[in-house]
Amino acid sequence: MDAGKESETTVKSRTTVERKSERELAVTRTINAPARIVYDAWTKPELFRQWWVTKSCGLTLVSCDLDVRVGGQYRLVFRHGDSQPMAFFGRYLEVIPPSRLVWTNEEGEDSGPVTTAIFEEKGGKTLVILHELYPTKESLDAAMASGEKSGMDETFEQLDELVSAHAR
Amino acid sequence: MRARNLLLHPAALCAILNLMVQSYRVRLDASFAALSDATRRGVLEQLGRCDASITTLAGKFHMTLTGMKKHVGILEQAGLVSTEKVGRVRTCKLGPHRLEEEKAWLERHQQLWESRFDELDKVVAKLKRKEKVNGRRKRE
Numbered sequence: 001m002d003a004g005k006e007s008e009t010t011v012k013s014r015t016t017v018e019r020k021s022e023r024e025l026a027v028t029r030t031i032n033a034p035a036r037i038v039y040d041a042w043t044k045p046e047l048f049r050q051w052w053v054t055k056s057c058g059l060t061l062v063s064c065d066l067d068v069r070v071g072g073q074y075r076l077v078f079r080h081g082d083s084q085p086m087a088f089f090g091r092y093l094e095v096i097p098p099s100r101l102v103w104t105n106e107e108g109e110d111s112g113p114v115t116t117a118i119f120e121e122k123g124g125k126t127l128v129i130l131h132e133l134y135p136t137k138e139s140l141d142a143a144m145a146s147g148e149k150s151g152m153d154e155t156f157e158q159l160d161e162l163v164s165a166h167a168r
Numbered sequence: 169m170r171a172r173n174l175l176l177h178p179a180a181l182c183a184i185l186n187l188m189v190q191s192y193r194v195r196l197d198a199s200f201a202a203l204s205d206a207t208r209r210g211v212l213e214q215l216g217r218c219d220a221s222i223t224t225l226a227g228k229f230h231m232t233l234t235g236m237k238k239h240v241g242i243l244e245q246a247g248l249v250s251t252e253k254v255g256r257v258r259t260c261k262l263g264p265h266r267l268e269e270e271k272a273w274l275e276r277h278q279q280l281w282e283s284r285f286d287e288l289d290k291v292v293a294k295l296k297r298k299e300k301v302n303g304r305r306k307r308e
Contacts, residue, residue, distance in 0.1 A: 015282040017274050025277070029285045033292035037299075041291050051287035054280070128285070141216060144273040 022137035027130040035121035038128065039098035042117065043068040053078065070095050074103065111135050113143075202246035207231070208239050212248060212262070219261040222251075 015029045031038050041047045049064045062077040062085055075089040090112075094102035099119050105112035118129040134140035202208055207229055214220060214228060226236035240260055243249035247265035251258050 015278055015285055017278040017281065019270070019274065027277070027281050029281065031285065031289060031292060033296055037292050037295050038288070040295065041288055047291055047295070051284060051291045054283040054287055130281075138216065144270055 019140075020131070023134040023140050025132040025134075025140070027128075027132075029128050031126045031128055033126060034124055035119040035126045036098040038119050038126045039101075042101065042119075043097075052076070068092055068095055068101075113139070202243050202248055205239070205242075208243055211236075211239060211243060211260075215249060215260055215262050219259050221257045221259050223257070225260065 015027065018026050020026045041051065043066060045064045045066050048066060049061050052064075053059050053061045059078050059080050062079050064076050066072075066074045068074075070092060072092050072095075073089060074092065075087060077085045077087050079085045088105075090104040090106045092101065092103045093114065094100060094116075098121075101117045102114065104114055113132045113134045116131040116133070118131075120127040120129065134143065203212075210229060211225055214225065220228075222233060222236050222240060225231075225240070226233050229236065231239075240249060240251060244251060244263065246263075247268075248263050249260050250263040251260045253259075
């Protein structure tokens with residue numbers, strides 16, 4: 001396996017995330033494989049499910065359907081512990097193997113971001129560029145703030161517990 | 169909105185719960201007081217849309233200038249709003265606290281994608297090995 005030795009040690013901070021504009025985020029990372037392999041891992045459910053949900057979090061992917069063609073639907077169902085399963089779905093807008101995928105994220109009550117994945121091959125490696133384009137500045141701000149809210153909720157819950165314990 | 173964010177970034181769940189509880193405990197007092205008032209929450213919402221002068225805000229919320237100044241002062245102390253006086257007009261915008269949140273959110277997003285891409289790296293390494301073996305077999 002010559003791949004193991006050559007580069008892994010020299011690359012640092014491999015994934016970058018940047019807010020490109022008021023309503024756009026960009027994520028980049030170089031993957032050590034040709035674009036066609038990266039594209040396969042992104043479009044074949046049996047491969048996709050091996051990496052999309054990272055194991056450290058106790059989330060499991062219950063089902064994963066990817067109908068990868070223009071207008072085709074994808075649907076991912078997650079479960080966290082004993083909680084209700086959560087569905088995550090959308091449609092593919094552009095499908096250009098092995099260099100480009102565009103899909104919608106429709107699980108919200110109003111329109112979600114559109115994600116564009118670009119796979120640029122260079123010297124046997126692939127630069128993955130992900131653009132997440134939100135419909136408005138407000139929707140990206142809200143997405144960013146909602147992580148804050150869930151933390152807040154838990155803090156308030158703990159405060160509630162504390163207060164009610166004292167009241168007893 | 170909150171549910172969607174978790175769906176979009178499911179693996180960020182742990183990170184959110186752990187990090188946010190820690191950092192919010194520290195700032196809870198000031199934020200708690202600032203956010204306990206409906207007008208102040210309204211002001212934050214308004215400033216999320218665009219910056220505004222105290223006069224504009226007072227008008228929007230049907231308040232006296234003095235009353236609005238007091239609210240803005242409390243938000244400013246909590247780091248939720250910052251103000252700048254140019255000439256005779258004091259303009260309010262979402263404060264440094266908000267920028268920190270954005271930075272923290274981007275960091276969590278980065279961690280999520282980093283671990284996701286690490287897993288992807290493992291998957292493609294397996295596929296490459298498989299291809300190599302298959303290629304050799306074909307040649308033999």
